[in-house]
Amino acid sequence: MTKVLRQIALVSGKDLRIEARSRQTLGLVVVLGVLIVVVLGLGLGPQQVASGMAATAVLWVAYLFGGVLCFEKTMAVERHDGALAGLMLAPIDRGVIYAGKLISNLALMVALALVVTPVAVVMFGFDLSASPFGFAAIMAGGFVGFAAVGTLFAAAVSSTRLQGGLLAMVVFPLSLPLVIASTQMMARLFGEGEPLGSVGLTVLIAFDAVYLVVSWLVFELILEP
Amino acid sequence: MSATTHAVAAYAVTILLLWGYAATLWLSARRQKTNDNQDNAGKYPQGNPGSNRGGSDPS
Amino acid sequence: MNTLKKKIWTAYWLATAAMFAAAVAMVFAWTPTEATMGTVQKVFYLHMPVAINTFLACMVTFIASIGYLWQRRQVWDDLAASSAKVAVLLCSIVLLTGMIWGHSAWGQWWTWSPRLTFSLVLWLLYVAYLVIRPSIESRQRRALVSSVYGVVAFLDVPLVYLSVKLMPDIHPSSIALAPEMKLTLLSCFVPVTMLAAGLIAARFHLQRAETLSMQEADDPSLDVIPVRPAGGLT
Numbered sequence: 001m002t003k004v005l006r007q008i009a010l011v012s013g014k015d016l017r018i019e020a021r022s023r024q025t026l027g028l029v030v031v032l033g034v035l036i037v038v039v040l041g042l043g044l045g046p047q048q049v050a051s052g053m054a055a056t057a058v059l060w061v062a063y064l065f066g067g068v069l070c071f072e073k074t075m076a077v078e079r080h081d082g083a084l085a086g087l088m089l090a091p092i093d094r095g096v097i098y099a100g101k102l103i104s105n106l107a108l109m110v111a112l113a114l115v116v117t118p119v120a121v122v123m124f125g126f127d128l129s130a131s132p133f134g135f136a137a138i139m140a141g142g143f144v145g146f147a148a149v150g151t152l153f154a155a156a157v158s159s160t161r162l163q164g165g166l167l168a169m170v171v172f173p174l175s176l177p178l179v180i181a182s183t184q185m186m187a188r189l190f191g192e193g194e195p196l197g198s199v200g201l202t203v204l205i206a207f208d209a210v211y212l213v214v215s216w217l218v219f220e221l222i223l224e225p
Numbered sequence: 226m227s228a229t230t231h232a233v234a235a236y237a238v239t240i241l242l243l244w245g246y247a248a249t250l251w252l253s254a255r256r257q258k259t260n261d262n263q264d265n266a267g268k269y270p271q272g273n274p275g276s277n278r279g280g281s282d283p284s
Numbered sequence: 285m286n287t288l289k290k291k292i293w294t295a296y297w298l299a300t301a302a303m304f305a306a307a308v309a310m311v312f313a314w315t316p317t318e319a320t321m322g323t324v325q326k327v328f329y330l331h332m333p334v335a336i337n338t339f340l341a342c343m344v345t346f347i348a349s350i351g352y353l354w355q356r357r358q359v360w361d362d363l364a365a366s367s368a369k370v371a372v373l374l375c376s377i378v379l380l381t382g383m384i385w386g387h388s389a390w391g392q393w394w395t396w397s398p399r400l401t402f403s404l405v406l407w408l409l410y411v412a413y414l415v416i417r418p419s420i421e422s423r424q425r426r427a428l429v430s431s432v433y434g435v436v437a438f439l440d441v442p443l444v445y446l447s448v449k450l451m452p453d454i455h456p457s458s459i460a461l462a463p464e465m466k467l468t469l470l471s472c473f474v475p476v477t478m479l480a481a482g483l484i485a486a487r488f489h490l491q492r493a494e495t496l497s498m499q500e501a502d503d504p505s506l507d508v509i510p511v512r513p514a515g516g517l518t
Contacts, residue, residue: 149436152432152436153429153432153433156428156429156432157420157429166416166419166420169412169415169416169419170412170416170429170433172412173405173408173409173411173412173437174409174433174436174437174440176405176408176409176440176444177405177440177443177444177446177447178447180401180405180444180447180448180450180451181446181447181450184447184450184451185450188450199446199449199450200450202446203443203446203447203450206443206446207443210439210443211436214435214436214439218353218432218435221353221428221432222428222429222432227323228322228323228324228388229323229324231323231324231327231384231385231387231388232323232324232325232326232327232388234384235327235330235331235380235381235384235385236308236311236326236327236330238377238380238381238384239330239334239377239380239381240304240308242373242376242377242380243373243377243476243479243483244301246370246373246483247297247479247482247483247486250483250486250487250490251486253490254486254489254490257490257493257494
């Protein structure tokens with residue numbers, strides 16, 4: 001067990017070290033996220049912005065687009081110089097590669113969220129103080145599911161030439177239940193002041209569980225140099 | 226619009242789409258000729274004498 | 285296709301068309317009008333069977349996708365693609381008839397009620413399936429990506445259902461049906477299902493013919509050998 005954990009840490013550590021040294025993806029993604037928030041803030045106008053509820057939708061847009069870029073980049077790293085073949089030849093389970101990639105993607109997304117969320121909170125006057133932990137829990141549930149789908153399909157799609165729009169096209173429709181569930185929960189939590197419902201959390205947890213298990217099973221079939 | 230118009234419109238849309246698609250499929254199948262010929266045409270893509278006119282060009 | 289098969293096929297379509305026409309005639313001439321909703325409730329007799337068949341078509345895609353992942357045979361992918369196409373067609377009909385019904389009942393073409401959102405998301409899921417297919421050039425890659433998508437999209441369906449339950453609802457959850465209405469529903473359900481199955485089969489034949497002619501042009505053995513690219517390590 002500890003061996004597997006160490007292997008996962010090695011794979012994701014490698015990705016994060018590359019990212020820490022080049023700072024390519026994170027810079028791009030954070031600026032993109034802030035841009036999305038600003039553009040939507042300008043587009044919605046003062047009235048809608050003041051309602052406060054627009055913020056969750058805006059945040060999801062920023063996370064979705066930023067997340068897809070992260071997934072693409074962490075897989076694109078492996079496309080250079082046959083790195084993926086090297087990774088596949090390493091004496092580790094394919095599931096470990098998946099878990100490692102998933103963790104590096106999640107780390108990137110959390111970094112993105114740490115910058116973009118405060119920006120949106122300030123610009124949209126979104127009052128987080130009602131339930132900051134509820135917000136964090138919903139977003140964490142959302143991120144795990146989204147990254148699980150994204151990591152799986154990034155590996156499947158990245159060996160085709162038309163990457164850009166394609167990954168978004170694959171991942172966005174599949175993540176819709178996450179977006180619906182979390183925005184509805186946010187609306188209840190912050191709009192009506194209800195506590196976190198168990199139905200909503202069940203949806204998020206079910207989503208995460210289904211996608212983690214399916215991805216773990218299928219990733220092996222999909223990974224080809 | 227009355228309720229009857231709505232109901233009739235819904236049936237018209239459904240029939241049009243379902244049977245329209247069926248008709249499109251039938252026409253494409255006819256253009257491709259029957260499956261037998263298609264198989265032959267596939268085996269001899271350069272167009273053997275036995276295959277039909279449309280056989281060697283599935284598009 | 286030999287003559288017998290052709291005859292059976294023609295008979296199948298003639299029977300479907302006849303039953304369909306009979307069912308529509310039955311809906312308008314014989315079935316009693318629903319008391320509270322009036323004539324527009326007649327949309328229901330097509331709306332529901334088509335909705336159920338949408339699920340069945342999605343399920344065929346799901347099973348065929350699993351089949352492809354398991355056996356790596358192009359046939360499965362062709363079946364999955366064909367039934368996904370029919371699923372999108374059926375789901376469009378569900379949305380359109382639902383919108384017409386909604387416009388009559390609530391005075392609006394669209395409301396963000398759970399059922400409507402559910403159908404819309406389902407439609408988007410499978411439209412995306414059809415859209416991503418042609419943008420992947422390699423046939424094996426396309427089959428692989430779309431079969432994984434086919435599996436995941438079908439698993440998404442209950443999740444979408446659960447998540448839309450969080451939204452406020454105005455859709456009728458159940459309608460009390462008189463015996464005549466149940467009979468009408470059944471007599472609509474049979475031809476619609478036959479039609480859906482026939483469409484999947486017809487589309488599948490077409491797809492098969494297309495694949496075979498393309499495939500044999502570049503490699504005749506691809507359909508037999510399980511596909512695992514043997515190329516270099518890059």
